Amino acid sequence: MKAVRITAMLLGVMMLLTIATAVFAQETTYTADTTISLSDDAISVEGNGASVEGHIVTITSAGTYSISGTLADGQVTVDSEDEAAVVLILNGVDISSTTSAPINIANAEEVVLVLADGTENFVSDASTYVYENEEDDEPNAAVFSDDDMTITGSGSLTVEANFNDGIASKDSLTITGGTLNVTSVDDGIRGKDSLVIDGATITITSEGDALKSDEDEDAELGYITIESGTFNITAGGDGIQAETDLTINDGTFNISTAGGSTATIDEDLSAKGIKAGAILTINGGTFDIDTGDDAVHANDTVIVNNGTFNIATGDDALHADLTLEINGGDINITRSYEGIESSVITFNAGNIHVVSSDDGVNASGGDTETTEGTAQATPEDMGTPPENNGEFTGTPPEGAQDRGPGGNRFPGGNGNGGFPGGGFGEDGDNYIYFNGGTIVIDAEGDGIDANGSIEMSGGVVIVNGPTMSMNGALDYNVSFNITGGTLVAVGSNGMAQAPSQSSTQYVMMVNLDASQPEGTLLHIESSDGESILTFAPTKAYQSIVVSSPDIEEGATYTIYTGGSADGTATDGLYTESSYIGGIQSTSLTVSGIVTQIGNGGGRGPR
Template sequence: MKHQSPLRRRLSAAVAASAALIVLGACGTSNDEASNASATTSAVASLASLDDTHADTNDGEYDVDDATRIDLADGASSASGSGADAVRTTGDLVTITAPGTYLLSGELTDGQVVVSSSADGKVKLVLDGVSITSTTTSPLVVEESDETVVILADGSTNTLADTATARATDESADESSDEESDDPNATLFSRDDLTIAGTGTLRVAGNTNDAITSKDGLVILSGTIEVTSVDDGIRGKDYLVIEDGTITVDAQGDGLKADNESTETSSGKAKELGWFQLDGGTVTIDAGDDGIDAEGALNVTAGELTIASSVEGLEARQITLAGGTVDVTASDDGLNATAGNGGEAVQDGVLLSLAGAEVTVAAGSDGIDSNGNAVLSGGSVTVHSAARGGGDGSIDVNGTFDITGGTLVATGGLSGAPSADSDQGWVVASLETTVATGQQLEVVDAEGTTVASHTATQETSSLIVSAPGIEAGATYTVRAGAAGELADVATATANEYAGGFGGPGGGRPAGGPGGGSDSGPGGERPEGMGTPPEGWTPPDEMGTPPEDWTPPEGMEPPARQ
């Protein structure tokens, strides 16, 4: 069985995505195309590869004849083969103590398999029709190992489950220490690097906490993995990389997670913040919190990613969607690039890069939200926000949002716009009438040529569009309605937005945080408003303060009436 990393062979196709917004007019010059390709290639080149992880492309390979066989059975588990001396059986606890390949089959209704290998070398666990349940702890635990590979045998179905009993949580820690506990907190738990490979099926039920967790790196090379969890679904602390496979996650917490928060190590060498990368396969997530949450980078280079339900869809300091298809449904923000705290300041090192993927977002709040900068250099992006004001909308970028290529259509709440000096033109329009779901929207230039069109996926009264052929400073008309019955609903000048964004990077409407409709930035009194004259008292309708009210120092209270 030979498995090759899909990463490199897919990079050349990272910018090939079908557009949800159909570009009908001029497609740009060859210079534009070269510029867009350069920007996209640069973004892809900065992504990780399998070489940046512990895993190898051939980790899923093994020789059945050389494997040590472990037959699991309640009260009667046994080992046979050349490595049988490295297997200890105590009741329904099976412990593997040395590197090698172990072929497991059978069932433990209340037992555990533990890997405890201090020697250099990989421990390969081939699961071939395994079912392990534990009522007291994690059924499969890697206590110590140079590296462990869980291989799903071809045609096999394997099940791991715990029961809802008291056990460590991922937030637990020694009361005398600030260090996070590394007690087993998942049904499949590893303290060291973990790889999952093979062509079989693995079903994991996390009835107490997480389903699959590695305290170091976790790489999924292949296989069909079905996960349910009362907390997080699949968690790799240092990194979580999916090369291929079919992964389904139903988690009450985060769906997928890479949560290393510290760049310091005991050796003094720098360490990356937790990062995630999808290089292929099909991933479907239903999450009670974030669909995917990474402390550092979150990258998609290929494959199909569907966040069917979540609070926030994708959240990380840096999000790069360079290829494949990404479909996000979120009750709050859809794509959220953030350093972890809110506010309107531009956060250093925070970037959302849309560089070749086919992206669809349906969000209850912000569709595209970056607390730093954002860039669209390729691919297609379709966003709808259900927000209606309050600073939330389809686009919310604290810094610059530069567009150099690709296509964008955003509907629903209107809170921001791309940068005015973007290389590629864009149009923002508040529509004179509400466009119903299923109706058509078209952007038409002064000569009557349709440069872009879109079918509304939800009701909207605003539109943001960017596509090759839209030129800064030119006037465009937006038409909408049922097919064949379109009417003019807005006129706009490309790369201009009257909503109050300041500077090329955009911003927020006047008033600032804490300000009202007639207050200046930051809530200060606008110049020229003046101050009340000496002796001025408030009108009667302002009322009087309560009996026990004390005025601030230097302020005289109004006379009581």
């Protein structure tokens, strides 16, 4: 059923874009059937299809109408029964209304709003609408259409919406050009059935959502497709919100919601940057996102195929309730509560950097949204840190439970009202797959937390942190099988964990006698002098987990700390460099899939 729905939606988008493109191509050949000149003294009409009553001009026939002039308190209304389009060329208008919407499409087969070349157009509505009947609720936007509407052209339109939405269509809204500047007390631009945008420059300041499609009674509608454009969005609610699917193919996006990542927001407020009720697909674009809520969110699936992202958020940077897949792109998360979260997370490619105040990458079931200001367990609540045997001697906070025999931490992490990093307990349906790409994590909570299993077959994964012993650089409940790629995970040793013995690539886990300050070089070399790793962690560390194809069974490796290295480091990793001046901390001989030395409070491998 999902495939059928997506196919039908894609066909609908293609049809809308075809119509809109055809309209845009015809713009320079438009010949107005009727010319309407607006004036506070009198509205004049040259041609047929329009009538005037006071300061209201009503268009009743299909055709092309050129409109210009100023109305301090008036309205342009379309009420046509014809089965053909009504084309309104805004040729420099300034329309305000003290009682209603300046532009009201009450009835039409389709309306095309053309912003004429080189023109500036302005509309401003009333703060309170006066309806003929008390039960009426239309129009409810400064530019309102009860039917399909297309906005095109290369001119500009500025909308000041004082009552509700800025630009709204109860059916489909397609925008293929122009410069739109919208300020609204609720939503900025809304196409109820669908919203399709290609090539416009849009600036929105809204107290509600900025771009929105909200049809919730038909699963084939309520979608948003953005082909290209420039978007500057400041929203009190969601930046871009689709009731069903949301697809972004290209564009430049500057999105801020609810005061940004440092703001404290109401827990009932949805103030996400980009949000889909079903499937969110991003194929390209440039994104600067600063949000009080999740930056990129889907109630079902998030797929990132490409794009450049700079993200700061008070909650999750990328969140999907069910599945999240990254196939490419440059993703830089500078601030987050949890960086990347879903029940199933797959990394196939991309260059990804995560900074998080809790878990960097978290696989857990359900929605674990947590915003700034949410109550968290304090260090005083956490009991005594674990000794080398990995058991707690303190009392868990109310509502938390021990993991039982062999467990070494309390489930119910920061986002779930318990100990940091605890997550939701063991769940075999939660997975993290590392198949490719570079993933670099700087976490205060768990670096990688799978309330289930982890599979790594390729790529480069680097984890810096945590520094608190109540969290671990790696944390999984079921298994962590590594068969390829390069893994470097450093952090505190109280909860340190290594990949599983069922892995096929060799792993070294070293717990040092003392914590090393951030930036202290870590160097591992073989007995014949071959460098296995030279790494500069960004945080203090005492536990080291390393796995790479270069580690061999039976070989002896020496671990050094401190010293210096020449060459250039990428994400802290030095390549083709020489290392000198370090202090030998320990050495080990690889005797199995996972070789562990040193005392630590964690569980080690499973």
